[in-house]
Amino acid sequence: MTIKEISNMSFEDLAAVHTAHARKLGQCLFEVATSTNTSRAEAEMQSCTMETHALNLCVAMGNPRSFSKFHSQRLDGLSGADNSHLSDTFYVEMLAAIDLTEPQQLDLMHLRRIFYGRLGQLLRERKQLLSKLRGDTSDLYRTIEAVPESTDIAPQLRDNGLAEYRAYCQFASAFFRGIFTCKQHAVSTVYSYPWIPVKHKMLEVLAAQRHQPSADRYLDGDGLEDLQHVVNWQQVSEYLKTLNAANLTQHVPLISCKRASTHPDTVKPAFPKTPFDLLI
Numbered sequence: 001m002t003i004k005e006i007s008n009m010s011f012e013d014l015a016a017v018h019t020a021h022a023r024k025l026g027q028c029l030f031e032v033a034t035s036t037n038t039s040r041a042e043a044e045m046q047s048c049t050m051e052t053h054a055l056n057l058c059v060a061m062g063n064p065r066s067f068s069k070f071h072s073q074r075l076d077g078l079s080g081a082d083n084s085h086l087s088d089t090f091y092v093e094m095l096a097a098i099d100l101t102e103p104q105q106l107d108l109m110h111l112r113r114i115f116y117g118r119l120g121q122l123l124r125e126r127k128q129l130l131s132k133l134r135g136d137t138s139d140l141y142r143t144i145e146a147v148p149e150s151t152d153i154a155p156q157l158r159d160n161g162l163a164e165y166r167a168y169c170q171f172a173s174a175f176f177r178g179i180f181t182c183k184q185h186a187v188s189t190v191y192s193y194p195w196i197p198v199k200h201k202m203l204e205v206l207a208a209q210r211h212q213p214s215a216d217r218y219l220d221g222d223g224l225e226d227l228q229h230v231v232n233w234q235q236v237s238e239y240l241k242t243l244n245a246a247n248l249t250q251h252v253p254l255i256s257c258k259r260a261s262t263h264p265d266t267v268k269p270a271f272p273k274t275p276f277d278l279l280i
Contacts, residue, residue, distance in 0.1 A: 006055060007062025014059065014066070015075040021052045022075075022193040025186040032183070042182075046248055049185045053177055060169050076194035083195035091205040094191050098184045100206075107179045107254040109212055112203045114232040115171045116218035121229035122164045123219070129156055170236050174254065175199050178239060182249040 009017075025048050031041035059067045072082040100108070132153055176185050176199075188197055204215065213222075221229070239254055 003058045003062055006058035007066070009059070009066075011066060011069055011073070012077075014055070014070050015073075015077065017055060018052070018070075018075050018196070019193070021048055021055075022189050024048050025052075026190045029183070029186055029190060042249070045186050046182050049182050049189075050248065052185070052189060053173070056172070057169065060172070064165065071196045074194045075196070078194070083192075083198055086192075086195065086198070086201070088201075088205050088208075091197070091202050092209075094188065094197065095202065095206060095209075097191050098180070098187050100184070101251065103253060103255075104179055104251050105206060105210065107251075108175070108203060108206060109210060110255055111171065111174055111179065111236070112207060112212070112215070113218050113222070114229070114235065115167065116215050117222060117224065117229040118167050118233040119164065120219035120221055121226040122160055122167070124221075124226060126157065126160045129153055129160065167233065170233075170240060172199060173240055173243075174236050178243050178252045179254060181251050 025045060028041045028045035028048065032038045032045070035041065056067075056071075059070060072084065074080050074082070176188075180188070191197075207213075207215075224232075235254075239252075243252055
């Protein structure tokens with residue numbers, strides 16, 4: 001299927017595919033835990049997690065409205081609360097099941113800091129643009145539609161909104177595709193089914209366990225100039241280029257990439273001609 005075909009799938013079809021992935025991953029995890037020969041199960045788990053991630057990227061990039069529903073509603077066909085009702089206790093227990101190493105936790109806290117720093121920088125940029133307009137500007141998308149095309153503010157607002165959405169997608173890829181291992185991604189998918197876990201809640205629960213500063217501190221700038229937040233986020237773009245089929249099952253360190261990113265010749269592009277390249 002093409003990216004467009006996947007992004008145009010109905011919610012029911014997306015839910016059915018995710019359900020099939022969750023069941024398959026559950027079978028793989030059981031076989032890995034109980035079998036003496038795990039090579040087949042591990043290969044299937046690797047393939048399934050790649051398909052899950054590709055599905056999410058296609059929908060995120062091609063149909064943001066559908067993506068929002070897909071990532072919040074129950075996916076088993078039953079009625080019930082969305083994933084916002086999941087408690088901190090749920091995420092504490094899920095993180096325990098995922099069993100993050102100390103280097104992974106450090107990477108997630110680093111990602112959290114620069115992600116919120118980037119969001120705060122984009123928010124301040126947007127507020128500055130909106131200050132030039134009159135009337136109600138609380139709804140960004142309606143505001144963009146109402147701004148005359150002849151002004152230079154409309155394209156700047158669109159670019160700002162696209163940069164924010166791109167940051168969310170890059171954040172998700174670094175989170176699940178880079179810092180998590182293939183097995184940990186599978187565990188999170190199976191454990192949270194019939195919902196998709198909220199990555200930000202997972203981060204905040206982990207941050208509380210590690211006594212980290214609040215997200216608001218980073219959103220407010222954390223004492224850094226906005227240009228520094230732009231530079232910091234570029235690290236994630238470079239990091240995504242280091243992810244490839246050879247390290248799919250591993251934790252790819254983000255903090256070490258921060259040091260390596262000063263030497264761009266050492267970074268090899270990965271995943272050519274796939275939805276993943278849209279984020280780089």
